[in-house]
Amino acid sequence: MPKTKEWAEMTxxxxxxxxxNRWLNPPDVKFVSKEAEKLYKQRVTRFIKAIKLEExxxxxxxxxxxxxxxxxxxxxFRELMYDYKKGHEIxxxxxxxxxxxDIFNGPGxxxxxxxxxxxxxxxxxxxxxxxxxxxxxxxFVEGEYMMADEYDKYMLxxxxxxxRVMMPRTTPLFxxxxxxxxxxxxxxxxxxxxxxDPDIRQTFETLMSLTEEQKKWTAASLEINQxxxxxxxxxxxxxxxxxxxxxxxxxxxLRGTRGIASDMFRQPKKLLExxxxxxxxxxxxxxxxxxxxxSPICMMPLHKGDDTFMSDKQFAEFYxxxxxxxxxxxxxxxxxxxxxxxxxxxxxxxxxxxxxxxGVVWYFDQTDMKEAKRILGxxxxxxxxxxxxxxxxxxxQQVKDSCRRLxxxxxPGGGFILAGGASVDSGKIENFKAMMDAAKExxxxxx
Amino acid sequence: MFKRPDNWAELxxxxxxxxxxxxxxxxxxxxxxxxQAEKDYKARxxxxxKATKMEKPDRVPCMIPTGWFPxxxxxxxxxxxxxxxELMKKVWLKFVDEFDSDTFxxxxxxxxxxxxxxxxxxxxxxxxxxxxxxxxxxYVEGVYMKADExxxxxxxxxxxxxxxxxxxxxxxxxxxxDVPSFSSYQGLPERLMMMCLDxxxxxxxxxxxxxxxxxxxxxxxxxxxxxxAKTKGFPMFRGGMAVAPFDVFxxxxxGTQGIVMDMFRQPEKIHExxxxxxxQLLSGAIAMSDAxxCPVVMMPLHKGDDAFMSDKQFETFYxxxxxxxxxxxxxxxxxxxPVAEGAYNRRLEYISDMxxxxxxWMFDQTNMANVKKTVGxxxxxxxxxxxxxxxxGTAKEMKEYCRKLxxxxxPGGGYILTGGSTFDMANPDNLHAMMDAARExxxxxxxx
Numbered sequence: 033m034p035k036t037k038e039w040a041e042m043t044x045x046x047x048x049x050x051x052x053n054r055w056l057n058p059p060d061v062k063f064v065s066k067e068a069e070k071l072y073k074q075r076v077t078r079f080i081k082a083i084k085l086e087e088x089x090x091x092x093x094x095x096x097x098x099x100x101x102x103x104x105x106x107x108x109f110r111e112l113m114y115d116y117k118k119g120h121e122i123x124x125x126x127x128x129x130x131x132x133x134d135i136f137n138g139p140g141x142x143x144x145x146x147x148x149x150x151x152x153x154x155x156x157x158x159x160x161x162x163x164x165x166x167x168x169x170x171x172f173v174e175g176e177y178m179m180a181d182e183y184d185k186y187m188l189x190x191x192x193x194x195x196r197v198m199m200p201r202t203t204p205l206f207x208x209x210x211x212x213x214x215x216x217x218x219x220x221x222x223x224x225x226x227x228x229d230p231d232i233r234q235t236f237e238t239l240m241s242l243t244e245e246q247k248k249w250t251a252a253s254l255e256i257n258q259x260x261x262x263x264x265x266x267x268x269x270x271x272x273x274x275x276x277x278x279x280x281x282x283x284x285x286l287r288g289t290r291g292i293a294s295d296m297f298r299q300p301k302k303l304l305e306x307x308x309x310x311x312x313x314x315x316x317x318x319x320x321x322x323x324x325x326x327s328p329i330c331m332m333p334l335h336k337g338d339d340t341f342m343s344d345k346q347f348a349e350f351y352x353x354x355x356x357x358x359x360x361x362x363x364x365x366x367x368x369x370x371x372x373x374x375x376x377x378x379x380x381x382x383x384x385x386x387x388x389x390x391g392v393v394w395y396f397d398q399t400d401m402k403e404a405k406r407i408l409g410x411x412x413x414x415x416x417x418x419x420x421x422x423x424x425x426x427x428x429q430q431v432k433d434s435c436r437r438l439x440x441x442x443x444p445g446g447g448f449i450l451a452g453g454a455s456v457d458s459g460k461i462e463n464f465k466a467m468m469d470a471a472k473e474x475x476x477x478x479x
Numbered sequence: 480m481f482k483r484p485d486n487w488a489e490l491x492x493x494x495x496x497x498x499x500x501x502x503x504x505x506x507x508x509x510x511x512x513x514x515q516a517e518k519d520y521k522a523r524x525x526x527x528x529k530a531t532k533m534e535k536p537d538r539v540p541c542m543i544p545t546g547w548f549p550x551x552x553x554x555x556x557x558x559x560x561x562x563x564x565e566l567m568k569k570v571w572l573k574f575v576d577e578f579d580s581d582t583f584x585x586x587x588x589x590x591x592x593x594x595x596x597x598x599x600x601x602x603x604x605x606x607x608x609x610x611x612x613x614x615x616x617x618y619v620e621g622v623y624m625k626a627d628e629x630x631x632x633x634x635x636x637x638x639x640x641x642x643x644x645x646x647x648x649x650x651x652x653x654x655x656x657d658v659p660s661f662s663s664y665q666g667l668p669e670r671l672m673m674m675c676l677d678x679x680x681x682x683x684x685x686x687x688x689x690x691x692x693x694x695x696x697x698x699x700x701x702x703x704x705x706x707x708a709k710t711k712g713f714p715m716f717r718g719g720m721a722v723a724p725f726d727v728f729x730x731x732x733x734g735t736q737g738i739v740m741d742m743f744r745q746p747e748k749i750h751e752x753x754x755x756x757x758x759q760l761l762s763g764a765i766a767m768s769d770a771x772x773c774p775v776v777m778m779p780l781h782k783g784d785d786a787f788m789s790d791k792q793f794e795t796f797y798x799x800x801x802x803x804x805x806x807x808x809x810x811x812x813x814x815x816x817p818v819a820e821g822a823y824n825r826r827l828e829y830i831s832d833m834x835x836x837x838x839x840w841m842f843d844q845t846n847m848a849n850v851k852k853t854v855g856x857x858x859x860x861x862x863x864x865x866x867x868x869x870x871x872g873t874a875k876e877m878k879e880y881c882r883k884l885x886x887x888x889x890p891g892g893g894y895i896l897t898g899g900s901t902f903d904m905a906n907p908d909n910l911h912a913m914m915d916a917a918r919e920x921x922x923x924x925x926x927x
Contacts (some may be wrong), residue, residue: 150666163643190662192637203668203800223645223652226595227684228691241673246676258735285664310663313635317660 039321042389047366051328052080054281055270058326061261068264075134076266079449083329085390087446089438091475093134094268094415096423096452099142101126103458109168110159113145116252123256125426127263130461134470136199136265138256140281140358142251143170144249147242153203155285168457178286180295182303186286187212187309198286202220205239208232263304268370270326272323275314275362276333277371278307279355283336291425292336292457296350303350311354315361329393344383352383363391370395374454381407390415390447397453402441405448415449423456428466443475448477481769492837495812499774500528512710523581527716531814531859533836533893539921542716542861543910545584546723546901547614549574557614558605561591562881564700565881568707569813575708578907579914580607584711586701592693596686597649604611611723614903623647626730626741627746633755642755644732651686654679662779717816719767721760721808724800729782738782742796753800761807767811772833775839777813784821798829809837818844827853836893843899851888860888861895864913869898869905874912881916889921895920 039047056076063069074089081088102112105122112119119139148158154175160166177198178186186193192214192268200204210229213222226232240363244472257267276281276284282303283292295303336342355371362369373380377399384394396404396416404414422434437449442448450471481502489493504524515698522537529536553570560567563756570585592689594602601623604616605607619891624632625645632639638660646656647803660665674680705715722730728749729738740747764776781790783797805815818841823830827849835857841896842850842862850860868880881896888894 147672151672153668163508189636190638191635191641191660194661194667195637195663198664198895199667206671208666223649224597224687224690227687233684233688236675239672240681242672243676243681246672281663281665309634313660313662321496420681446630 042366044366045120045338048328048363049366050367051324051366051368052076053265054324055138055327056080058261061258063264064262068262071132071264072261073268075264078134079266079268082447082449083390083393085413085445085447088398090477091443091471092449093468093471093475094419094451095133095135095467096127096420096455097459097464098455099134099457100141100455100459100461100464101306102139102142102242103168104461108159108166108455109142110145110165112139112142113148113158113160116144116249118254120252120259121436127265130464133265135268136260137267137269138253138260140253140257141170142244142247146245147249150238150242151203151205153183157200168220170283172400174284174288176288176291178291180287180299183299184239187306190309190313205235208235217430234357266327268327268329269331270329275318275330275358276335277337277351278310278314278358279337279351280335281310282306289336289341296342297448299351307350308393310359314358319358319361319365319367322367324370326438328366330362330394331372332369332371334371334373335375337377337380338373339377344379347380356384356387359387359392373397373399378403384408385411387394387411393449395449395451401438405442409445409447413447413449414441415451416452419449420456421454421460423452423463423467426463428462431463431466432470432473435467436474437473439470439474446477481772486809487559488897490812492809492812492834495811496774496814497812498533499812500814501774503773504528506709506714506850507813509706509709511712512653514711516712520709520714523712524714526581527714530895531836533891534835535892535923537915538923539889540560540895541582542582542638542895542897542913542919543578543580543913544864544898544901545574545580547587547904548902548905548910551614551904552577552907556605556612557587557616557650558591558611560587561604561616564697568704571704574708575711575713580713580910581917582716583705583708585715585717586704588697588701590694590697591688592765593697596651596690596693598686599648603650606613609884618730618732620730621647622734622737624735624737625726626737626745626834629745629752633752634658637802638662651679651683651880654683704912708803710745712829713770714913715773717775717777718771718773718813719764721764721776721815722779722802723778723783723797723817724756724760724804725749725797726781727756727760728752728892735782737788742788742792744855747798749796752770753796757800757804757807760804762811765807765811772923774812775816776808778815778817780817780819781821783823783826784819784823785823786821790825793826793829798826802832805833805838809834814839816841819845831857839895841895841897844913847884848887851894855888855893859893861897863899866898866902866905868901869902869909869913872906872909874908875913877909878919882920885916 037046056073063072077090077093082092099109100107101123102119104126107118107122119142123138143158148161152161155173157163157171157173159165163171189384195209195210195213202208204420207449208229211229229393261267283289287295337347342351359369372395375398377396381404385407390413393413394404394408396414399417401414401416408414417437418431418434422430433439450467502746504521506520511520523540526536526538526540530540547557549570550560553573555566555570560570562730567587575583589604591604594604601619601621603619605611605613609617628639628643631643642655642658642660645652645836658674659670683798698736729735768774771923783793788797809814816839820843823842823845831854836859837924839859839861840854842860845863847863856858864880864884868877872880896913
């Protein structure tokens with residue numbers, strides 16, 4: 033038998049194939065039946081072919097089910113934050129009621145309520161915790177958490193900055209971290225006095241008091257996803273990382289929209305320098321030599337590069353270069369970056385063509401898909417974009433029509449995944465079914 | 480705490496140093512046990528300050544290199560003292576009452592309970608890798624920073640400390656090796672939460688909280704002992720500690736083998752990293768001296784010794800950043816007190832390149848006659864009664880040895896009589912003999 037090539041000597045396509053094989057043959061899943069296993073492999077193969085810009089048997093579908101099963105099952109986001117079991121029963125029932133889907137996932141984006149209450153982050157509002165009890169989603173709260181003059185401090189020692197500055201600012205439970213000494217003062221036994229401070233101790237004791245709950249939540253989450261896989265439904269997520277664009281790292285989480293807009297004019301060099309550093313760290317710590325994970329696909333929600341947030345020139349200067357290099361680093365590791373372009377990317381299409389063919393999967397929200405196909409066809413697999421409005425308020429026929437147009441525009445030649453423009457939290461199950469039916473009816477590739 | 484006057488920036492380094500030394504000599508707020516003790520304290524401190532400045536004091540000052548000798552002197556074991564800070568205090572004060580010296584050298588600063596609890600891997604001590612009756616503890620050199628980690632060390636220092644260095648140097652911190660980097664803020668609270676799921680973290684925090692009971696008690700006992708010695712008239716000739724930039728890497732991080740390879744394979748990384756630590760070493764030394772209200776910064780030196788590296792390597796790697804560190808301290812009015820462990824016979828010319836009377840150089844096995852002729856022209860020198868004489872010699876031999884040293888080094892001022900290393904297991908008579916020699920042969924005659 034020929035010896036398998038060393039990882040470092042493989043081409044990126046070979047590395048990706050290794051990762052695809054791991055996705056196709058998950059060693060940790062015991063399928064409930066031969067049929068389930070067959071379906072699982074068919075479904076994964078469908079995605080792999082689309083990603084490689086080949087023609088699968090038919091257009092693969094990512095149903096935008098999101099947290100809809102909660103609504104369908106008569107429960108709510110808030111209730112499921114506390115009652116994991118109930119959530120899982122509902123998800124299982126939804127899955128059984130639905131039947132054929134190309135992918136499906138558990139309610140993983142619903143966090144653990146008891147922990148969220150204690151570890152309350154100013155960065156996020158949740159139903160009952162800053163949002164009305166009946167809210168169907170969590171809400172990110174943007175703000176200026178890093179000050180304009182702190183880029184240097186951040187770059188000098190990022191971990192120090194995150195632990196001692198950002199944590200206390202964003203999460204009251206970690207207020208005590210302000211009292212941690214800077215790294216240079218910490219040597220050997222000085223750790224003892226640093227960590228033994230009563231307030232710091234309180235923070236860790238609180239965290240540890242929650243570990244039982246966290247274990248339950250994590251176990252429940254693993255269990256439901258395992259159950260779903262065993263029944264033949266793959267997951268797209270599994271790249272193990274939720275990386276974003278370097279620009280968004282600063283624009284979303286640290287400086288906020290107003291702050292970052294000022295920085296682009298007042299201190300562009302600092303911003304570029306900081307993004308460069310962040311890019312290097314991300315590549316070094318999160319991407320290089322990433323072990324084989326459940327799937328090679330890395331979902332990457334993008335925000336501030338959208339048509340309305342910045343000009344083409346700003347996109348070319350601030351947004352794209354580091355994002356592109358992040359993609360290249362991921363591709364080189366055999367990973368499949370799947371940027372989710374929230375908002376509109378019509379102006380950007382011509383600016384994002386310089387990546388290796390089949391390397392990136394672009395998932396669009398409100399972008400003109402016909403244009404996307406015209407410009408990115410042959411370079412990137414594209415996914416999208418039945419509007420949530422149609423999914424929620426449309427009739428079955430309207431959903432089918434919308435899908436049909438998309439398939440006609442984007443499917444020819446392969447490289448298309450039918451998806452929603454965003455997740456739907458209170459959709460009708462028949463509309464999801466209509467979407468699935470449309471793919472089967474209009475999306476079959478002729479041999 | 481040393482407070483700088485408003486015109487600090489305008490002062491010369493000599494003026495800054497005088498302010499600091501005078502503050503140290505004055506020992507404001509000290510409740511001396513007697514008028515005599517106060518007089519003795521000031522006489523001793525003045526003697527040391529004058530020698531430092533290469534002036535002639537009343538006589539050659541003598542620092543008995545106490546080390547852990549008080550343990551032997553009290554007839555107990557180091558192991559017992561390490562675990563009992565009340566005993567430590569008693570043992571050291573017994574020494575102070577029984578032996579004369581111009582300084583108090585400080586107490587044992589090894590916290591056995593804390594090292595037990597944290598599972599220190601960089602030390603061996605009695606009962607932990609050394610026999611119960613061992614009379615010292617031992618630093619364990621190793622590769623605690625890998626060859627390719629210089630960049631991380633500089634670019635994300637906290638991360639390096641937390642996730643690489645600590646797990647390698649202290650057992651209880653091992654779980655940090657498996658935690659993802661904190662260099663990205665995204666999801667950090669959740670990651671800390673997940674971290675605490677690992678039962679090893681619960682063990683870590685338990686160990687820390689347990690250790691925190693002992694640590695302040697140790698510091699308190701040590702500070703009280705030093706303070707008690709002071710009220711009895713014995714000044715501490717040390718306000719802080721610092722090390723040479725090269726030794727940061729050679730001793731503590733890369734180890735001898737690692738640093739030797741680096742000098743050939745990635746010399747520029749060592750230089751870059753030494754530049755990185757230089758300002759931290761300087762600000763650390765200043766902070767310690769300010770807090771202790773004593774400008775003397777003791778600097779044990781290791782890998783610059785004659786046998787560890789060539790002249791060219793010394794000239795390239797060791798001396799330039801070390802020299803700048805010394806100059807930085809001098810500029811702040813501090814008195815760097817490098818202790819050249821091993822032999823420095825080949826280094827004397829290099830280290831003579833310093834402003835006059837700015838540094839106090841202590842030597843271990845270097846030829847003192849040569850020292851006097853070279854370094855001795857620009858710096859106060861100290862040393863170097865061998866441990867062998869102190870342990871195995873008679874009192875007469877000791878006195879004789881000291882006489883010769885004084886005759887060689889004392890003329891003109893700028894000499895402190897002391898050992899080449901610490902006298903942990905010395906013959907007690909020899910400690911007295913050393914002091915006798917200083918008094919008998921070391922008196923400077925006043926010119927009329």
